[in-house]
Amino acid sequence: MNVLLINGSPKGHGSNSIRLAKSFIEGFCEGAGNCNIEELNLPSMKIGACRGCFACWRATPGVCCIKDDMQTVLEKEQNADLIVWSFPLYYFNVPGLLKNMIDRQLPMSLPFMAERTDGCGNGSHEARIDMSRVKHVLVSTCGFWTAEGNYDSVTRMFDHFLGKDNYTTIFCGQGELFRVKELSKQTDEYLNLVKKAGIEYANGSISDDTERKLKEPLLPKDIFERTADASWGVSKESGEKLSEDLIFTKQMAALYNKSAYDGKDRVLEMNYTDLGTSYQILFTKDGSKVITDHSLASTTIINTPFEVWSAISRGEMEGSEALGKGLYSVNGDFSLMLKWNDFFYSRGNGADSESKTDKNNESKKKDLKNPSMTTMLIPWIAFWIAVSIQPKIGALITLGICALLPLIMGKHRFVIWDKLSIALVALLSVFANLTNKGDITTNAGYLLFGLLWLSSCVVKEPLCATYVKYSYGSDAAFRNPLFMKTNYVLAACWGMLYVLTAVWTWFLRKAELDLLALIINNAVPVLMGIFTAWFQKWYPAHLAKGKN
């Protein structure tokens, strides 16, 4: 397969559109197997404007009188099986550079008048050389938020030039995002999709699903337009040139996803420690605003070298990981950090992307219903209550509850800790039923329950993390050292508490202080629950202040 890539962007190799075109060709060649790719970079070629002399029709049929690189273009076109036309949208059409090259296609046509048979206008010229076997794909980016409705002139021209329905198109809005490193997650995701389109095209045609996804905007309209406005580095109000850190802060503010507003106005202070500058971003239900005069009281302050934060936003570093390593610190209200992924838009909240994969996994798991810690707790609570009242009957009741658990908690996915709990409680219940020994078995239950928690401290996923990770970006939470440390500490605390419960219960019962044991054993988990609720907020914020 001979593939000819025609780069019609005046930006040459720096073109946004060419990145899409190359991804398409990569996919196409993967799908087609064997490919020979040639690229024509129009801005670096010498192609003069058509003089309109018709010498190629009259004096030297099929040969243009201008001696420049156009001869090479025509030869390569004739050699190609697939031509990929890559170009930006300029004033709702192709750039002059490409139009110039298209005008110079005249030697490829015969001069004689012919009927137009495809209903696309009136009048035609037959081809001098049969190019009907050549396939064409147009790949283009434009600057507005969507390509929809902006390519009518382009398609009209190519309808006449290549023939209606004789070419395939990939038109993408928000083209300038492809040069923004900070948004590479979003743009890489799109490029992967374009590559997929290439594979599908090689196997017949681009699927409806891929076509639909290719038309989805990279960023929602309002977020894109705010980000684009901020990217020019010029104040919208005064026209003044802005500093790099302020442009960056404005772009960050532009990515604010106001649907994440939780009823609380927030003021985030970005304190760039290496530059000695700081800016505030006000987040309200109506949107975000960058404040440069520090007129507001900051609710959260991020102290960071500018480079560190830029690297995080370029996706070169995971923010939570950098925080865990003390590369930056956070003071004040930490809830913003915990909600970061909801607060700032990315395609896939979106891209290559790790976060996209997490999101996909998350939604797949959502279909399977997220697990609930209640599933794990029900067998234990039922066991402790029922068996301490009456070991034999209580054990049977507990076994019944374990058997019915899939019905009771049918809305939730069962994880390893749920299954282990059911198995352990079932074993203990059988033992209680056979021996009629309520005290020993309930106490053994405390010990096993404690050991279950403690054992989770030596595996990748501490017990509590399995259930709460869905509020922290699902599996992405495992890359968050603050989340992991918090959950390991909590799992260890709960584990120790129940091992100790087994110990003191044994002593208290021995001393015939059963009532005291009952009171303590009911009060302590409640107190521990209150501690957990406080600790899971306090500890990450404490670590984020750089106090680890």
Ligand SMILES: Cc1cc2nc3c(=O)[nH]c(=O)nc-3n(C[C@H](O)[C@H](O)[C@H](O)COP(=O)(O)O)c2cc1C
């Ligand atoms: C002279 C000029 C005219 C443009 N006209 C349009 C236009 O009509 N509509 C649009 O959406 N974008 C327009 N743009 C934006 C480009 O299409 C957009 O930046 C594109 O991504 C550039 O692609 P490239 O990097 O492949 O050259 C224009 C840009 C320039 C420089």
